[in-house]
Amino acid sequence: MSVRYVGKDIPRNDGFDKVTGRGVFTFDVHLPRMLHGKILRSPYAHAKVLSIDTSAAEALPGVRAVCTFENTTAKLWNGAAPMFITPLPHKPVLDQTIFTGEPKYIGDEVAGVAADTEEIAAQAVKLIRVEWQQLPAVYDPLEAVKPDAPQVQPRFANPEYNNICGGPVILTFGGDPDEAFKHCDEVVEYRVKLPRVKQAQMETHGAVASYCPDGRLDVISTTQAPYPTKMILAEALDLPVSKVTVRNPPYVGGGFGVRIGLSGKAEILAAALSMKCGRPVKLIYTREEDFTCSDSRHGGYLECRLGARKDGAFVALDTRAWLNTGAYATFGTDLVGVCGACGTAGAYVIPNFRYTGWPVYTNQMTAGAMRGFGSPQGNAVVEPAIELMAQRLGMDSIELRKKNSTREDTRNWFPFPPGSCGTNECLDRAAAAIQWNEKHGRAAQQTGPVRRGVGISAGTHVSNAAPFCVDYNTVLLRIERDGTLFVNSAIPEIGPGSTTACLQVASDLIGVPFQNAVMKFGDTDAAAFDIGSHATRTLYTVSYVMADAAKELRRDIFTWVGRHLDLDPGSLELDDGIITSGGKPVSTLAEMASAAHLEGKQFMASSCKVPPNCLPFYAQAAEVEVDLETGMVKVLKVAAAHDVGRAVNPRLCKGQIEGGVLQGVGYAVREEMTYVEGKGFYNKGFHSYMLPTADDRPEIESILVENPDPSGVFGIIGIGECGVNPTLAAIGNAVEDATGVRFHEFPLTPGRVLAGLKAAGKV
Amino acid sequence: MSVRYVGKDIPRNDGFDKVTGRGVFTFDVHLPRMLHGKILRSPYAHAKVLSIDTSAAEALPGVRAVCTFENTTAKLWNGAAPMFITPLPHKPVLDQTIFTGEPKYIGDEVAGVAADTEEIAAQAVKLIRVEWQQLPAVYDPLEAVKPDAPQVQPRFANPEYNNICGGPVILTFGGDPDEAFKHCDEVVEYRVKLPRVKQAQMETHGAVASYCPDGRLDVISTTQAPYPTKMILAEALDLPVSKVTVRNPPYVGGGFGVRIGLSGKAEILAAALSMKCGRPVKLIYTREEDFTCSDSRHGGYLECRLGARKDGAFVALDTRAWLNTGAYATFGTDLVGVCGACGTAGAYVIPNFRYTGWPVYTNQMTAGAMRGFGSPQGNAVVEPAIELMAQRLGMDSIELRKKNSTREDTRNWFPFPPGSCGTNECLDRAAAAIQWNEKHGRAAQQTGPVRRGVGISAGTHVSNAAPFCVDYNTVLLRIERDGTLFVNSAIPEIGPGSTTACLQVASDLIGVPFQNAVMKFGDTDAAAFDIGSHATRTLYTVSYVMADAAKELRRDIFTWVGRHLDLDPGSLELDDGIITSGGKPVSTLAEMASAAHLEGKQFMASSCKVPPNCLPFYAQAAEVEVDLETGMVKVLKVAAAHDVGRAVNPRLCKGQIEGGVLQGVGYAVREEMTYVEGKGFYNKGFHSYMLPTADDRPEIESILVENPDPSGVFGIIGIGECGVNPTLAAIGNAVEDATGVRFHEFPLTPGRVLAGLKAAGKV
Structure with missing residues (x-):
């Protein structure tokens, strides 16, 4: 196995699409009969909706669905992937609903509209009449932990820890620091206050959700973790997991963590609207919504x-x-x-x-x-x-x-x-x-x-x-009739060039020329489970699972080629598409793949593994x-x-x-x-x-x-x-x-x- | 293994989509920056183009590409799937090009236009000026075989058999009929003249082809054989097979054989236009084109x-x-x-x-x-x-x-x-x-x-x-976290309800409830090679390969469950989602799939086989x-x-x-x-x-x-x-x-x- 492509500054596979503007992002997606969604967001940091009247919005021509916290499932979920995928040390905190009658921040989702155009949807949102009762609010964590601070999530009230979500996280190892400090020569202290900052990714959150009343939900979105998104959607909306599809279109304009699982909420909002009217609904966050109504870094x-x-x-x-x-x-x-x-x-x-x-x-x-x-x-x-x-x-x-x-x-x-x-x-x-x-x-x-x-x-x-949450990848490899490589993984390409780097690794692991290797990514239909692109894991973990699959693929190739050419499979090697036996070229992968195809055989292998x-x-x-x-x-x-x-x-x-x-x-x-x-x-x-x-x-x-x-x-x-x-x-x-x-x-x-x-x- | 779903009149999975009109067909597909194609077809049954002038068409505002036989590859191919997939007894007859300067029937493709709208494209086609020289033509097979009949395909002129494509097909078995007739008590003769008839499928041929100048070609089309279509496109257009994707959108309005491989030519015409301008091109045959310019039954x-x-x-x-x-x-x-x-x-x-x-x-x-x-x-x-x-x-x-x-x-x-x-x-x-x-x-x-x-x-x-041509299927099975089944095959659903029947078979083979089983179909990206829906093969052959994969899937499930529950895997059975050991229920597939998922394991299996x-x-x-x-x-x-x-x-x-x-x-x-x-x-x-x-x-x-x-x-x-x-x-x-x-x-x-x-x- 020669290392031909790993280590090289190969131009990105997605470069052409991106510099020419032909790459499709969620914003570009258009489905037949597609509607456009807009969200009514709370103007108050903490409030109770005393009444909500959507009749004027519903009466507006072109409005196809109005969802509120009253007519939409109030099943609790957690937008973070770990909810359904993690054996957490802490019990997952299920504290979100699709819409809420008790908004907890300025921007919280109260209702949504799907209409023929974005403009009509926006106008309809303005026609929703809400009677609000403001509730006391708290903004600073040091204030919020005080015993008399307002309860942000009364459902999780804990007399010991006020407003602590899921309880404090305590990590220890080695000996007792309190005791140890007594024996130190020097002890220093430092404290710091850090700001809340935003990911400011290029592309705002967006999703096109298409629900079919027979129970299928297809979502095209900006998610950086298609499978977790699919799983949380299925759970929150009470759909069989097999009937929910999530995919990137295929490009995503950055992630930086803001859209793992359902932490980008566009998917479930669009899905709720689509379920209400049975038509595809597109919901693209404005830049303002993205800045003020989506996850940020913790200050x-x-x-x-x-x-x-x-x-x-x-x-x-x-x-x-x-x-x-x-x-x-x-x-x-x-x-x-x-x-x-x-x-x-x-x-x-x-x-x-x-x-x-x-x-x-x-x-x-x-x-x-x-x-x-x-x-x-x-x-x-x-x-x-x-x-x-x-x-x-x-x-x-x-x-x-x-x-x-x-x-x-x-x-x-x-x-x-x-x-x-x-x-x-x-x-x-x-x-x-x-x-x-x-x-x-x-x-x-x-x-x-x-x-x-x-x-x-x-x-x-x-x-x-891994091993802090459920974390594994699946990779499917196949060799096409002309000896070219096709890699299938649900991992997304959110911008770093992961799919280029992954193919460099795959080409060297398998022994095929990089230039005709292709990777299908970011589609839960096309590939089995993959936890997604986050935790600095994409290249490291996908490579690990690919290595396993590549070993199986090479075994598959060598077994068949050995039989076909009457050579000892153990003597065979594959490098840059050339098959050698005992160091002498005997054929090309292109020839052998074509010959195998004529016999009804495609070289393929898969692996599903927990990476280290x-x-x-x-x-x-x-x-x-x-x-x-x-x-x-x-x-x-x-x-x-x-x-x-x-x-x-x-x-x-x-x-x-x-x-x-x-x-x-x-x-x-x-x-x-x-x-x-x-x-x-x-x-x-x-x-x-x-x-x-x-x-x-x-x-x-x-x-x-x-x-x-x-x-x-x-x-x-x-x-x-x-x-x-x-x-x-x-x-x-x-x-x-x-x-x-x-x-x-x-x-x-x-x-x-x-x-x-x-x-x-x-x- | 109980037979619960096979034999039942289960309503079709695609029924809802189709009766409500929400199902997406090629006609419904819209891609960003998509153009529309129209074709200039020969008005003569046999002619030579002496000159072609596309300048007026090119000058028409909104025209983005004009392709002719002069500026488009003239590589020879054969629209029938067998070209690249069959070890034929006869050498494949490569007699087609994308466009031709010597049209051989009324409707033959001479040039094509891609423009902002269908109307502009149609107008531009009319602006193409062609100087024709009519050539002698022949229409009846008995006339055409005469030695002095005009040559339809002079490239394949054969002094022994005039106008016979690929030579006569002679099948014999048993003894010599000439000799045997002498010893018969009675001999009868019958002769018949049969008409040419059309498939008259609901949906006309159509394709949306999207070529990226870095070498990738994505096609969404009405094909009833996505993989052969992909392979012939790759060969005819000199693209790596891995870089060509063909998929149904996902529905196809009937096939009846008219669109296997490239026998429906819309894909390659749209692809040629897209390659010319680097934008997606949609080409939908009119009903007239479909009737007069696509394969029929042989009369x-x-x-x-x-x-x-x-x-x-x-x-x-x-x-x-x-x-x-x-x-x-x-x-x-x-x-x-x-x-x-x-x-x-x-x-x-x-x-x-x-x-x-x-x-x-x-x-x-x-x-x-x-x-x-x-x-x-x-x-x-x-x-x-x-x-x-x-x-x-x-x-x-x-x-x-x-x-x-x-x-x-x-x-x-x-x-x-x-x-x-x-x-x-x-x-x-x-x-x-x-x-x-x-x-x-x-x-x-x-x-x-x-x-x-x-x-x-x-x-x-x-x-x-099989065994008359390369003929095999690949099936990928996986169990989702909630125990529901996902089947992945590139076989298309062209109308008969194949995907419903296949899932009935899969549900019984694996032992899961039918209602949450899902099949992804008709997409070459999502699945490995599949020869397609034709030859009365879909349910018979996919079931055969699924049976093999199901056996592997059940082994995968039982091995894991046996270890997890400390039971002998050999004692386990799975029926309708219930896992039993020695006949006693021990768990559900939903529970076990979820538990396996938490350990980083998804139950999955695949098979790639030549069916009988x-x-x-x-x-x-x-x-x-x-x-x-x-x-x-x-x-x-x-x-x-x-x-x-x-x-x-x-x-x-x-x-x-x-x-x-x-x-x-x-x-x-x-x-x-x-x-x-x-x-x-x-x-x-x-x-x-x-x-x-x-x-x-x-x-x-x-x-x-x-x-x-x-x-x-x-x-x-x-x-x-x-x-x-x-x-x-x-x-x-x-x-x-x-x-x-x-x-x-x-x-x-x-x-x-x-x-x-x-x-x-x-x-």
């Missing part, structure tokens, strides 16, 4: 204590997090767990560890999965503490990190070995790229209004969701410029060194890192969902939500550290989410390096920085 | 000699057929073979057999596959001869047939055993239903202008195309009324007794028989494509093509004879095409019984009958 409060010995060895870490999960649980409980497990625990050897996370209900839009899934938050509290510890110990913080970094033999909270541990190489290479030795700790030598500093942060995440998991380690170093007069933080450079195991397609791999870093830059210095009481989030689109623009883009140096992981096919480690995880902390550390001020609230907007500098007496 | 001339001993034992049969295959070969050579093998040889024991068939090129629209595929033609010449022989021997013709009918141990031309041989039971039951003994041979006792008579005909066909073949025997008896004054033949009743092995869904099975019989009635007394020299076929739609209407519909008594076939799952035998095969001969025999006149040309229209009666001195 909230975190604090930690870190204890170490004089020599720098970490002794104990105790972290607490109160994350704002908003009105519904979705991924709330899972995410606070990952925040602790990956964000605070994963990257270092910590003998005495405790993490307590509270997913707190508030009357705000739900927070759910977003790239990093808790890791950025955990990183943001621990990495500054390490910086503080280095200062306290008088050590270089990189040396301190390297001394404590997770090693191949470390066993902490994770029930699997960490795999390839490239943290130290990442630290060294990021430091070198940012000229750490020349630039770090130069605050005192700088004068003038503009100061520079460098900071660093290391961390880890996961390469898969491993930790992707990384370090990012940032250089910033802080204007003491304006408070403006400009990120000059981020050197992002990631242990990717093996870069299947270096260009795509760097693309993942760069995209993540830029999201991290926004998280650190620009992006913030600002809540205005009585009005909801101020940020309703790209004009008011400060995504980094080309102007804000630092130089990003992506450094691919290739330490093949023993669990990954060709040594692959997950990369998808990692780019964003350590960036905020690296930038925060760099700002402190530039100014001498440690900030406790992000993003570091000019106003916030200026206030901080003033409070610290620096300006 | 032509047949003659036979039948020799027997005094006791009625058949001794020798020698048949010759000249069938009009039109301008291109498509299925020409295969069909004349089936005409001999099934139509003349299959139903009886014939010790000395010869059949010679000539597929003759003429300058008419191509004839190809149509329900029965040669069997009706063969039946139409042999069954009257048997009637004549009975008269000559003074025997009852039913007794004569029964004495000679094929038995389980008969081995004739077919390389497989005949299977269950229900001919005699069919003859007896059809005879009883038509009151043969009371009504037959009563011509002499009738007076007045209206005479009645009864006739009978027996025959056989096939249940599959068997002969479906039948007999039909007809009663007619002949008006001696008008020549009008009214078919009063057809009693159709078919050995179906096992009726999976008796209502659907009878539906197949009834539809076939009515097509046979049209063939016998109404339908005829009438060629007008210089103008082409007169019949351009339903106003001029005399399909039987409700008024012409006789009483049809479908008699299901159930002799389980040893090769068929649950004893199934194919039924799809059989209904039409013997009807014409039964009616012809009945007309002779009523009038004493034996006709030699069909259909028996009033004019033809009156002329015949006059010539015979009967009126």
